[in-house]
Amino acid sequence: MAKSLPHHHESEQSVLGTIFLDSKQISSVIDQLNNEDFFEQSHALIYQAMKDLYLDNKKIDYTSVASKLEQNQNLQKAGGMKYLYALSETVPSVNHLETYIDLVKDESLKRQVIALAGSILEEGYQGELDANEYMSKAEESIFALAQKRKTSAFTFLSEVIHEVKDKMEKNRDKKGGITGLRTGFSNLDNITAGLQPEELVILAARPSMGKSAMAMNLALNVAKRNKDGQAGVAIFSLEMSNDQLAGRMLSSESNIESMKVKTGHLTPREWQFLEGGMQSLAKLNIAFDDSAAVTVADIRAKCRKLSQEGKLDFVVIDYLQLIKGDSRSGNRQEEVAKISRGLKQMARELKVPVLALSQLSRDVEKREDKRPVLADLRESGSIEQDADIVMFLYRKDYYERDEKNLTGEVDLSIAKNRQGVAGVSLHFMFDTAFSRFTAQADRFDEQQDKD
Template identity: 60%
Template sequence: MSRTMPYSLEAEQSVLGSVFLSPAVMVSLMDKLNEDDFYDQRNQRIFYALKNLFLREEKMDYTTVSTELAQLGAMRDVGVSYLSEITDLVPTTTNLDAYVDIVKEYSLKRAMIKTASQIVEDGFNDKIRATEYIDDTEEKIFELIRRRKASEFVRINEVVNEVKEKAESRKNKGSLTGLSTGFGIMDQITSGLQPEELIILAARPSMGKSAFAMNLALNAAKHNKDQKAAVAVFSLEMSNEQLVGRMMASESRVENRKIKTGELTPKEWQFVDSAAESLGRLNVFFDDSSAISVQDIRSKCRKLKQESKLDFVVIDYLQLIKGDESKGGGVNRQEEVAKISRQLKQMARELKIPVMALSQLSRGVEKRDDKRPVLADLRESGSIEQDADIVLFLYRDEYYSHGKEDNGETELSFAKNRQGSVGNVLLFKFEKEYSRFLPITRREEDMGRD
């Protein structure tokens, strides 16, 4: 049995009638509707004609609209009597917003019906793989969600009130407005890891960036929401067992090497058992898929978010994320990485969570006398710097001093901080055997403050 698509002829006619009654309302309608939002094809053509006249700054009445429709070859489809009916309609413009909402509501429902029908049709296509089918389905649905939430201009007083309300809600909570990192001095600089932020943690290999990221992941789970904060860790380089082994070493203060071999004293076993029990209570989720795309990451994170199990995401590391294979070979890797960083920023905004992605630095660092990293060293894409809200660099001077004992002193520098100061350099002691970073002190350096 055939069914008619949902729509309201009365609402569509009232919107068009309001324009003939008061042409000035076309200014707001242009931002809220387009001809595709109308279901009746006659109404689509009339709105298109009105839009053309508006853009040319011409008068909008029966004569001008009928002339425009005739020039478009659409007057016969609309009909003289129907255009006269719309022109003579006298709706109250006071209710125009209500008419517009009804038209948009039915337009969105029709779009959902068409999308769902296409999803069903694609499901029967043997040429589409299941993973591609699921990703494409999610993308179609979220595109409709973005359309529903399409923003319009907001007057300053509304934003002012929102800022004041948030300030009042935080006045008794101190300066921490995001997730605590577990490092007090880092929290002071960032006010915590903020929702919608993309944080890049970059270093040359063997500087300890994976260990530092795991420290942050563990601290975020332990120090927020009464140890109920949920953290997702995507490790493209190390296995889940390797990561958790490091976490257990950090938590128990038992050397990672001993945990691997099982050569522990009875006392050390007690520490490991206690750490295992403590870690087991935390909401930390791991995915060690070695070949994973941003679409895969986003899909898994959406699922966790829908289950209210996502507050922070850590990805180790950005350059290992799989690119878009649908474009075939010959794709510029720099462009791929640029696209990946933009997609990670979009994911942070969509899910309203902080996302930390680790990144390699180019070998150009090794050629300089001062090997401290700078923004230009971000490997493969300048857009990483552009998309990131915070860029952090890890640096150990002893790493380059061959023959000199490495005391673990590590610099964490803020090369970019969109919401705060840059140039801050925090000192940590890296206890490599425990995969653990301990804060030492803070140092200010002139790195071009914004």
């Protein structure tokens, strides 16, 4: 016995019948239902005729709808005049229109999922894509359908201000006015109030400025200083291997030079420090992924799994331009635009801050003043548009040829800050031997404590 696709015949009739009884309701229905949401062809034809009349500012009644159907030679396909009259007789109550609409939408969504599943099945049989591409495309299609159906009605100010008040009450007792994740750098926390949920943060710099080291410092600090040391951090490294990143963290945590960690040439005392650093790091909830060819869909799927397990509070991606894009895109700029938009959508879906590292254009090197500006973001202006915060690292001594003039001073400029102050520079010291950044304000406080 053939299975019938999901549909709710009576609800479709009730929606159309309600419009006949109260034609003003068409404006509410048009905002929520498309022709495709009606399973019965006759109902879709009648609904289209009603929409045409509404858009032409003409009255909707049995005669006008029948006339419109007749013009397109669809009156008999729609059931004839007798069926139009019968529609209003099937309506239990015009006050329940929203319920009828919801029932029609629900069955329509089921049909769309079934159609999508069939399309995914057919594509799998064709065998033109490899397994990873096939899975990514399937996931993207399902996610796009889910997002499409999440469109909601307006939320009124009276409701939103109560949500704002609830957040204020939750944040009231938090120390130092930090409402997001603590970064371990007081100067950065003061500007951002911590890394906020749903934010896309871009950290950009020219090569060898220390952006990967800064990202690892932030990841380590977030894991340590939030949720009593149990904050979940996911690190996607498309450039460096897991053991290279962990080596940097171990160097910083155990206070052993990075080169010694690489070579293993340690004194007995340094081996003790190393063991202590390992024990400290082992307690943290940091997950690594160094897959070379990874898409936004891959990242989102892995993060979603961690989120479902309650192990995700912060995501770090090193770096954005190495994420595999859609080969069907017309050019690289369009590809990067889709990637940055995908990362922003992921941050909103998972309600966590996402830090993505980015390259800068080589044009920086051609200028006398080599401090980065927003226009230097490589390959796409959409990165600037999608990001909530854009930060640039700049080391003046990188351009010094005399080692005696190396100071280790680094400027972190906040070029964009959607929720706060922008156009400011924060000052850090970068100890390259230990891959460690220290905010100058924090460094001064530490020195005072020692004195």
